[in-house]
Amino acid sequence: MTPTSLLAAPLEDTDTEGTVDLGLRWTPGFSALGPGFYTRLRPTPLGAPPYWVGSSEPAARLLGLPADWRSEDALQAFTGNVLPSGSQPYATVYSGHQFGVWAGQLGDGRAIMLGETDTGWEVQLKGSGPTPYSRMGDGRAVLRSSIREFLCSEAMHALGIPTTRALCVTGSDSPVRREEIETAAVVARLAPSFIRFGHFEHFAANERIDELRQLADYVIDRYYPDCRETSLFGGNAYAAFLQSVSERTAALMAQWQAVGFCHGVMNTDNMSILGLTIDYGPFQFLDGFDPRHICNHSDSAGRYAYNQQPNVAYWNLFCLAQALLPLIGDQQVAVAALESYKTVFPSEFESRMRAKLGLQQPAEGDREFVNDLLRALATEKVDWTIFWRRLSHHVGGEAESTVRDLFIDPAPIEAWLAAYAARRAGQSASAQEAAAGMLRANPKFVLRNHLGQMAIDQARQKDFSGVARLQAVLESPFEEHPGHEDLAGFPPDWASSIEISCSS
Incomplete structure (x- = not known):
């Protein structure tokens, strides 16, 4: 897929126009998988000058940025108005289930990846303009949601909960139309990987098994290398990978439930393959304890209510298992790879609750x-x-x-x-x-x-x-x-x- 005429121009590998040196060094990372997985393009500059709204020094240290990194060049680069030198930005394609219904092709509709730094962190600009996957959207984010994502990303990390991180949020007086006219903002967010369950669903649904295998091999070799040495499932690395993702997801759900966190939009395209909290949209921390609390005003059926989150996560993992089935090769093995979720989640949740109660020994x-x-x-x-x-x-x-x-x-x-x-x-x-x-x-x-x-x-x-x-x-x-x-x-x-x- 290539950008339409409504989008910023595609980025050529030799394109250095409008770049600034922030001292970041880039590695191929995900982009080495090839053009079948993404479209290269520039962020779209905002029409009004940007300004700093907030920044995270702990996140800046992850990238190796200096103490005085908040320069005018950084402001322009992390807003998407110019590129950090050496960056080759792109938007990825994925599919997914939304509110339990197959939604088909989705993708990074308002997030553009600047790339991966040599410190092992991918840098993504959310709200940086339309992409081929925007589905008629404007590719922008507004100030209110950007502030919420920035604050919650860093707050969740401080709570000890696996999460994407947020380097900064910048604002602009450029208008954005939602229910009313609001102003634009961009969040520069970080993760070891932004790969989602939906990336695997996309290639499986389109019967592109070579790309599915290529993606799975990349993720296993990069993030789950122990799966190559496994004796589980007869040495089936793809089944071991599914089990590992299931167990990470189960542990994450236990942490959400223990702290009273409601995600609000647990679609398969919002589920991290690394077991991270990702995509802070209509989230909420509980005030009064109501197990049936629904934090997303768009969720009229309560699919993603607080007490439904562990079950929804398992349902999403089942969708991932279906996507990986061509690689696993045996449906019973795929189902077996999900089984540990049913023991890991309650065990992790009970452990979290004992810690909250100050109980050292189980009884x-x-x-x-x-x-x-x-x-x-x-x-x-x-x-x-x-x-x-x-x-x-x-x-x-x-x-x-x-x-x-x-x-x-x-x-x-x-x-x-x-x-x-x-x-x-x-x-x-x-x-x-x-x-x-x-x-x-x-x-x-x-x-x-x-x-x-x-x-x-x-x-x-x-x-x-x-x-x-x-x-x-x-x-x-x-x-x-x-x-x-x-x-x-x-x-x-x-x-x-x-x-x-x-x-x-």
Whole structure:
């Protein structure tokens, strides 16, 4: 597929016009697979001058950028107005299932890969203009969604959850039409690889088995080399690869559930082959605990509700298994490669919950013990993050009332707390040691919707102090951060009226 006349001109291998030297060195990486996997093209420059909205120094260090990297050249390059020297940008093609329905060919519709640096990180500009895969879209992103993705990428990393990263977000007064006219923004995001389940689905659905094998071999050799040496499944490297992806995905789902994270759009094209959290659209961290909570206003059927995420992930893995079947060669082997998901997810989730409860040793009945607590929280929609933080401090010596006061009817939680005290009595760690561990497992700060919205409202007035302040606490979410208690309080009443949809 080649760009249409509405797109920026294709990039020739010798094209050096409009480049700046940022000190980045590029390696072929994914692009070595060949033109059947992508289209080379330049980002489309924005019509109005760009400006910095936010940046991440930890992400900059991943690329080996210097301390003073935020130059005018960097601003222009990470907005897509010029190219970093040596970059050969491209957009990749993939397909996928969206809301459970086969959507056919998709692809990077508003993200253009600058390439892979010699530090092993791919650099992608999201919102950098139309590509051959934009499907009549404008290829742009707006300020509100870009700020949310930037903040959440770095917040998830600080929580210890596998994720793509965000180097920076830049803004521009260039207009973008969504439900209303908004302003444009670009997120420079990083990952060891942006390959998705949908990349494999694309080649399988089109019966392009040579390319399917080429892609699978690239991913296995680069990211899952142990699969080449496996004795599993009779030495079938492709089945071992599927099992490894399943287990990484299961562990990721356990982390999402434990921290109360809702993704919102778990389509197969939004699932990372490396088990990363990818594509921050209508996401949300839970306020009041409601297992059936739907964070995506576009998800009218609740397919991606909080309590459905583990099952949806397995469904998506089954789609990946179907795509890999021509390589695996045996349907029963492919199904067997998915089986460990059913044990890894509950094991990982129970382990996460024991850490949140300060329990070092597992015991019989732990699953029902946790379920009793979740039922009590769900009955009154108790604030998820505040409950766990207060419980941590209670174990450290604070009065039980700090927890009990979260409930209108205290009887269920009082009964559970009594059982909890008995359960903790059999642990080897002291109360202070348990509390310290809990405070490392239960964050004080998460990116709640209303906090993001307040930062966005300020940013629309060219005041980015709210973004910077929120970023500072989210980069160390388990610390107390005196003076920032307002960012860890209960959400205001208006927070429940915030609607986050697929529009961005």
